[in-house]
Amino acid sequence: MQSGPGAPQTVQDRSPHPGRLVVIAGCMFSGKTTCLIARLRDAQRSGRRVLALKHRIDDRYDAAHLVTHDEDRFDAQRAPDAATIQRLAADADVIAIDEGHFFGRALIDATSTLLAEGKTVFVAGIDNDAWGRPFTPMPELAAMADEVIATSARCTKCGGEARYSQRLVPVHENFMVGGADCYEPRCGRCFEPLPGPAPEPA
Numbered sequence: 001m002q003s004g005p006g007a008p009q010t011v012q013d014r015s016p017h018p019g020r021l022v023v024i025a026g027c028m029f030s031g032k033t034t035c036l037i038a039r040l041r042d043a044q045r046s047g048r049r050v051l052a053l054k055h056r057i058d059d060r061y062d063a064a065h066l067v068t069h070d071e072d073r074f075d076a077q078r079a080p081d082a083a084t085i086q087r088l089a090a091d092a093d094v095i096a097i098d099e100g101h102f103f104g105r106a107l108i109d110a111t112s113t114l115l116a117e118g119k120t121v122f123v124a125g126i127d128n129d130a131w132g133r134p135f136t137p138m139p140e141l142a143a144m145a146d147e148v149i150a151t152s153a154r155c156t157k158c159g160g161e162a163r164y165s166q167r168l169v170p171v172h173e174n175f176m177v178g179g180a181d182c183y184e185p186r187c188g189r190c191f192e193p194l195p196g197p198a199p200e201p202a
C-alpha cells in the first residue's frame with residue numbers, strides 16, 4: 001500500500017510497529033509461492049536470517065519445502081498453528097508464511113506480535129474462498145500490510161483475469177486443500193460459488 005503525504009489513509013486502527021508486513025494474496029495457481037520464494041532469496045542474499053513456514057494439519061512439525069506448481073523449492077518447516085509460528089520465529093529476522101489461509105484468525109495476532117518485535121513478515125494465501133467470501137485472515141492481514149501484492153491467474157473458462165478458486169469437487173469443511181484436480185482459477189463472471197451455507201471461518 002502507498003504511504004506518505006497525500007496518500008490515501010486506511011481507516012483501520014493500526015498500532016505503529018517497527019516491523020514490515022508484506023501480504024501476497026490471490027487465487028489458486030496465481031504464483032503466490034513463486035513470489036514468496038523470490039522475496040525470501042532477496043532477504044537471504046542481504047544476509048538476513050530467514051524462516052519459511054507452511055501449514056501442517058496435525059500437531060507435529062518437521063522439515064518441508066515451499067514448492068511452486070513448477071517445482072521450484074525452498075527449505076521450510078511445517079507449523080500446526082499460529083502459536084507455533086511465534087515459537088519457531090524467535091531466531092529469524094524474516095518470516096515467510098505460505099498457505100496463510102489455513103491458520104485462521106489466530107494468525108492476525110501472531111503476525112502483530114512478530115511485527116512488534118521488528119521482524120519482517122511475508123504472508124501468502126488465498127483471499128477468496130470457494131463460496132466467494134473473503135477468506136480470513138488474508139483480507140484482515142492485507143489491511144494491516146505495508147505492501148500488498150495481489151496475484152491473479154488466467155481464467156480457465158474465458159482467459160480473463162482470475163481472482164477466484166473454483167472448487168471442482170464437493171467440500172465438507174472450510175479447508176481448501178487440493179491441486180489441479182480439485183480447483184481451477186476463474187474470473188468473477190465465470191466463477192460459480194459453492195452452493196449452500198458456508199462453514200464459519202476458523
Ligand SMILES: [Zn+2]
Nearest residue numbers: 155158187190
Ligand atoms: Zn472467465
